[in-house]
Amino acid sequence: MKKLLLGAFVIAAGFFSTANAQIQEGNWMVGSSIISSNFGLNTGGGYQIGLEPKAAYFIKDNVALGGMVNLNFLKTGKGEATQFKYGVGALGRYYISPGEAGVDNLLNHGRWFFEGNAGIGGTSIENGNSTTGFVYGIGPGYSYFITPNIGVEGLVKYNGEAGFGNTPYNSNITFNVGFSIYLPTSHAKRIANEVK
Template sequence: MHVIMLVTAVLGAASVKAQTQKGNLMWGADLLNITGTFQNGNNQFNMGLSPKLGYFIQDNFVLGAEVDLSIATSKTFNTYNYGISPFARYYFDDKRLEFSQRARFFLEANVGFAGTNLKDKTTDASTSTNGLNIGFGPGLAYFITPNVALETLLKYDLTVGFGNSTTTNRIGLNLGFQIYLPTRHAKQIINEEKSNMRRKG
């Protein structure tokens, strides 16, 4: 039943631009460079996930929080990245930038705490940077339904802090999705789930 309610809420909006209005929620995740490199003696695998939750405090402007977790591994090394930070995102509402009524360009920035830690398997040496993280970049949201968008985000991340390496720079092309949900629909789903739990109890 709750799945039906969620689908109904997701598909219930009339226009794309209405989903970036004040009072709406945004939740989903960026998938960070899920790639595999296969080379004789140098196989590598990179995988990451960055879940997000935000609230539109004004039309086209959302504040929220995100968690960044990723790993890169090969025969000779393992690299672990992590981070947690608030973020801000602004959606442009300019017809000159529109190439499709389903697409919205945005800018995103975050400031928080993050770390990059590399372990060399052959020498057992390690390199780490843990501290202040600043990230920013442009993105594009393409709405496959009025409330669900596939997104791409080109983001630069700088971490400055302590460890045997004081700075780390990363540039990533992140792919993911976001669900845009009016607050009243979110409250309705929560209340229905609470009622179902009480009846089952």
């Protein structure tokens, strides 16, 4: 009975502890935003369905650098043209420590973060203008850890597109929902060796 109670206590302590081990130097984050709402600033808003795969390496505690790909379909309203957004670029994340800047983490089960990205991308509009150019985004997010290594994420992001084509500049604010998997370097190396 003592072993059962001790085991339950250890599991509970691990479950309710602050998320630290996932975002330490040397770990990897792999994930994707899956769906998002688009609040158009100089264009119509709507819902997007797509993938934004991202991978980043923690160069030091709370700081991750990596890359991302953007593949989204956007429909701004009934009867409106369908848009396809694409892009590839660099990604950076900074996770806020508990108590930093007066921010406490929700239920000590996750972390607030800021994400920024920059790269090349564009928009292709059905029967309309298309553009390719410099794309960037920045915004706050929250990763809620449902297990020690898996986080469900919400991210509000300002996105800009400085086009070289028919549309000189386009911007919007999106609310993205997705997930991330946090892997210690030793675990990531083992997975890579199994794939070979």
